[in-house]
Amino acid sequence: MNAILHAQQLTKHYPGNIALDHVDFAAIAGESIAIIGPSGSGKTTLLHCLAGILRPDAGTVTLSSAAGPVRLDSLGDGALSRLRREEFGFVFQQGMLLPELTALENVALALMLNGTDRTTSEARAAEWLAALGLAGMEQRRLGELSGGQVQRVAIARAQVTGARIVFADEPTGALDSATSNEVLDVLLQSVAANGRTLLVVTHDPNVAARCQRVVELRDGRIVADTGCAVPPPSQSAPATTDFKGAFNV
Numbered sequence: 385m386n387a388i389l390h391a392q393q394l395t396k397h398y399p400g401n402i403a404l405d406h407v408d409f410a411a412i413a414g415e416s417i418a419i420i421g422p423s424g425s426g427k428t429t430l431l432h433c434l435a436g437i438l439r440p441d442a443g444t445v446t447l448s449s450a451a452g453p454v455r456l457d458s459l460g461d462g463a464l465s466r467l468r469r470e471e472f473g474f475v476f477q478q479g480m481l482l483p484e485l486t487a488l489e490n491v492a493l494a495l496m497l498n499g500t501d502r503t504t505s506e507a508r509a510a511e512w513l514a515a516l517g518l519a520g521m522e523q524r525r526l527g528e529l530s531g532g533q534v535q536r537v538a539i540a541r542a543q544v545t546g547a548r549i550v551f552a553d554e555p556t557g558a559l560d561s562a563t564s565n566e567v568l569d570v571l572l573q574s575v576a577a578n579g580r581t582l583l584v585v586t587h588d589p590n591v592a593a594r595c596q597r598v599v600e601l602r603d604g605r606i607v608a609d610t611g612c613a614v615p616p617p618s619q620s621a622p623a624t625t626d627f628k629g630a631f632n633v
């Protein structure tokens with residue numbers, strides 16, 4: 385199977401330490417992959433290098449696309465940020481959403497930044513919010529939503545553009561366990577229903593247990609990898625009717 389994202393010999397240093405040490409990694413389209421490991425093992429650094437947020441000191445990151453392979457590490461800043469906006473979605477604990485905007489505006493903004501007109505963007509954003517259980521809350525600002533609802537907005541924002549890969553860093557880290565399970569359900573179901581690839585950094589064994597594949601880092605190296613486990617199409621995670629109908633993006 386072909387990799388959608390492929391890293392070779394990724395290396396990243398910070399003063400006094402090596403955060404990534406010659407990491408080879410490949411994600412297959414449609415996989416959900418948990419990246420686990422002790423604090424400081426390099427999880428976030430790996431995620432950020434794979435997503436083109438950080439530039440590695442050495443090594444390559446290649447994204448497969450219909451037009452052929454694209455080397456993220458050799459793109460200029462402008463091309464890299466356009467690729468991130470169009471191909472990737474992000475669900476972080478905080479920081480991806482703008483508190484002064486409504487839920488609807490936050491989600492629509494992702495499309496508008498890619499050149500979609502406001503009317504279409506808001507209509508699409510409303511569909512996503514409704515499908516993720518936020519119908520009626522479109523006009524609320526983030527401070528008027530619960531932590532779990534805010535993360536649903538982030539999940540909608542990450543996918544409304546049709547991003548092929550969703551990167552999540554501790555997406556449930558700030559939530560109680562019941563809310564965390566609900567948000568995880570929404571994330572995994574919506575990603576699976578749309579055939580997207582998910583890379584999620586987590587400390588939570590429940591999150592890792594629900595991903596198809598688990599990659600473990602220690603001291604900047606991959607020390608364990610359960611390997612590609614994309615099920616054949618007949619066994620794919622079933623998309624709920626809600627997700628299937630609403631997300632034809």
Ligand SMILES: Nc1ncnc2c1ncn2[C@@H]1O[C@H](COP(=O)(O)OP(=O)(O)OP(=O)(O)O)[C@@H](O)[C@H]1O
Nearest residue numbers: 398399401403421422423424425426427428429430
């Ligand atoms: N901006 C930075 N400047 C200096 N060192 C950094 C910086 N960012 C990360 N590091 C160091 O790089 C190493 C890997 O950090 P990283 O955040 O990737 O680990 P992590 O596994 O995600 O940790 P955690 O689980 O605690 O979030 C750590 O030793 C960290 O202290």
